[in-house]
Amino acid sequence: MTISRRDMMKWGLAAAAGLWIPGKGSRAWSHPQSTCPISEEAKEIADRILGDWKSPCTRPFAVPMPVPPVQQPMGLLNPAPAKDPSSDPRDGRTLSHQQFESLFQNPERPVTLYEVRQQEFLHSFHPDLPLQPIWGFNGHSPGPVYHGRYGRPMILRNWNWLPDVANKPPKDSSKAKVHEFGCHFVSTHLHNGHTAPESDGNPRNFWKNGTFYDQCFANQYAGYSTDPRVRDGYSAAGDPSEALGTLWYHDHMHEATAANVYKGLTGMFLLFDELDSGNEQDPNPMALRLPSGEFDVPILLTDKVFDPADGLLYLDTSDKDSKGIVGDKVLVNGVIQPYFQVARRKYRFRFVNAGPSRFYQLFLSHGMTFTQISNDGNLLERPVERHTPTRLGVAERIDVIIDFSKAKLGDQICLENRLRHINGAKPADIESKGVPLLRFDVVRDAPDPSRVPEVLRKRPDVSGERPRCAAKRTFEFDRRNGSWTVNGTPYRDGEVIAHVRRNSDELWVFKNGGGGWDHPIHVHHNEFLLRTRNGLSVADIEAGRKDVVRLDPGGEVELLMRFRDFTGQYPIHCHNVLHEDHAMMGMFHILDEDICPDTDKPTEDKEKRPGCHHRPH
Numbered sequence: 001m002t003i004s005r006r007d008m009m010k011w012g013l014a015a016a017a018g019l020w021i022p023g024k025g026s027r028a029w030s031h032p033q034s035t036c037p038i039s040e041e042a043k044e045i046a047d048r049i050l051g052d053w054k055s056p057c058t059r060p061f062a063v064p065m066p067v068p069p070v071q072q073p074m075g076l077l078n079p080a081p082a083k084d085p086s087s088d089p090r091d092g093r094t095l096s097h098q099q100f101e102s103l104f105q106n107p108e109r110p111v112t113l114y115e116v117r118q119q120e121f122l123h124s125f126h127p128d129l130p131l132q133p134i135w136g137f138n139g140h141s142p143g144p145v146y147h148g149r150y151g152r153p154m155i156l157r158n159w160n161w162l163p164d165v166a167n168k169p170p171k172d173s174s175k176a177k178v179h180e181f182g183c184h185f186v187s188t189h190l191h192n193g194h195t196a197p198e199s200d201g202n203p204r205n206f207w208k209n210g211t212f213y214d215q216c217f218a219n220q221y222a223g224y225s226t227d228p229r230v231r232d233g234y235s236a237a238g239d240p241s242e243a244l245g246t247l248w249y250h251d252h253m254h255e256a257t258a259a260n261v262y263k264g265l266t267g268m269f270l271l272f273d274e275l276d277s278g279n280e281q282d283p284n285p286m287a288l289r290l291p292s293g294e295f296d297v298p299i300l301l302t303d304k305v306f307d308p309a310d311g312l313l314y315l316d317t318s319d320k321d322s323k324g325i326v327g328d329k330v331l332v333n334g335v336i337q338p339y340f341q342v343a344r345r346k347y348r349f350r351f352v353n354a355g356p357s358r359f360y361q362l363f364l365s366h367g368m369t370f371t372q373i374s375n376d377g378n379l380l381e382r383p384v385e386r387h388t389p390t391r392l393g394v395a396e397r398i399d400v401i402i403d404f405s406k407a408k409l410g411d412q413i414c415l416e417n418r419l420r421h422i423n424g425a426k427p428a429d430i431e432s433k434g435v436p437l438l439r440f441d442v443v444r445d446a447p448d449p450s451r452v453p454e455v456l457r458k459r460p461d462v463s464g465e466r467p468r469c470a471a472k473r474t475f476e477f478d479r480r481n482g483s484w485t486v487n488g489t490p491y492r493d494g495e496v497i498a499h500v501r502r503n504s505d506e507l508w509v510f511k512n513g514g515g516g517w518d519h520p521i522h523v524h525h526n527e528f529l530l531r532t533r534n535g536l537s538v539a540d541i542e543a544g545r546k547d548v549v550r551l552d553p554g555g556e557v558e559l560l561m562r563f564r565d566f567t568g569q570y571p572i573h574c575h576n577v578l579h580e581d582h583a584m585m586g587m588f589h590i591l592d593e594d595i596c597p598d599t600d601k602p603t604e605d606k607e608k609r610p611g612c613h614h615r616p617h
């Protein structure tokens with residue numbers, strides 16, 4: 001939906017200048033700084049942890065936290081989804097779907113169909129700020145939550161209904177207003193999805209407004225093509241220790257990811273199976289019975305800056321070094337500092353750091369603890385109780401259990417961020433007092449049949465596997481000649497920096513080139529197992545499966561990678577989205593087994609070297 005001038009007037013927004021005038025059903029927006037109800041101490045803490053106080057003051061805990069709706073399936077799609085792109089001019093796809101017949105036309109596994117629209121709509125970040133146009137999915141930002149299930153493939157028809165935007169902020173200004181940034185070409189990436197490249201939301205496979213793109217999600221455990229067994233009690237092929245749980249989706253348009261994500265193109269996607277079944281009363285004896293339904297709550301964190309003059313979202317374009325965007329307002333499911341009414345029982349909260357650049361270290365007030373059950377959304381082998389869970393770099397996820405059963409009715413418990421992060425380079429130290437992001441109000445009792453078992457999900461057994469085609473590859477993340485680089489060069493469209501073979505395993509080393517930056521590095525398609533950090537083996541939570549690794553300044557990590565199931569190109573990139581756009585990204589290309597690449601040199605996409613048949617070491 002494009003917002004017309006008439007609509008703007010009707011809703012009280014005067015033209016594109018963003019001036020807010022009183023109208024029917026709206027309230028006047030006035031500069032609230034002089035009457036800010038925030039205490040000096042709170043301001044000082046926020047200043048120290050979040051950075052300079054630029055945005056207008058907003059009253060804390062003035063609005064309830066929205067919970068994104070669960071997306072409902074469609075009976076059919078017209079035109080019907082097909083392996084090859086259709087002749088319909090609205091079809092934005094150019095690539096055929098891999099394994100379409102076996103994965104998406106298998107009568108034993110009927111496909112669930114979904115349809116979503118990316119569009120502009122008016123959003124309230126807070127009642128003390130004006131309604132303003134942002135971008136999202138079906139009128140929501142974060143968009144609707146998908147509930148997928150292993151063994152049940154999905155096809156998502158993803159429509160781009162965004163309005164045209166020049167994506168060129170004004171030259172004479174250090175900030176671009178909400179109506180001036182964003183790109184109307186999109187590529188929605190399902191983050192952590194084990195997805196064929198043509199459905200992955202690859203930055204190369206974008207589609208323009210007015211068109212749709214069908215994305216196919218197989219929902220089989222990674223490695224299903226080499227291990228097609230279906231284990232007792234499970235419905236999907238492959239090893240259930242490869243299951244993914246808390247995923248999220250976001251725009252991945254090349255050179256515009258930061259603007260499009262900042263403008264709202266984000267949402268969450270959950271995957272369930274027989275173990276993590278999403279039913280706390282599941283009679284199946286193998287079910288974990290973690291808190292479910294209204295007690296399983298996705299929470300997407302993102303930080304932004306609003307213009308103190310008119311309260312509109314703005315993108316700071318003064319950062320010529322592209323360090324990052326660090327906002328002084330933290331949004332929880334799209335609103336600033338909300339409250340959430342809870343019952344005296346256990347909840348599962350699934351946190352995702354949707355960036356753009358800030359890291360978080362979460363704490364609860366009243367000395368309450370978290371029981372962390374996942375890292376990057378994948379269940380741990382055992383739950384871990386802590387006062388603060390694992391640090392959340394950009395794009396990382398954690399699932400925690402918070403037990404309110406010992407709280408009193410009327411208690412108010414705050415979720416705080418205590419990590420200073422005042423520019424995009426890296427986080428600083430942890431403070432003793434934090435900025436409250438969300439307040440839990442304990443208001444009622446409720447039965448609690450949920451459990452947190454001592455054993456959750458096993459790690460994959462990779463003890464028998466060894467690197468094959470390439471023993472080791474190194475990727476260095478650095479800054480050269482004013483650009484963010486991987487192995488010395490910024491991303492160039494069409495260039496592939498690593499060719500690997502399907503059904504091979506490799507050890508990858510990620511090295512931080514220095515300069516005092518902290519880079520959260522994300523690998524598409526394949527989760528990795530972190531083997532070492534700075535030469536030392538990792539243990540505990542960090543030893544599980546992940547898809548983002550925080551690369552500390554000067555740090556080095558070693559990852560076990562396995563390439564299975566699909567062929568094609570996928571990116572590796574920094575998930576500080578400013579670094580990603582400028583252009584700390586490289587493509588790796590998974591080739592068929594009988595093609596063995598030269599592993600030492602970057603090559604152009606077309607160069608494949610057939611006829612090499614290395615044996616496993």
Ligand SMILES: [Cu+2]
Nearest residue numbers: 519574576579
């Ligand atoms: Cu980075």
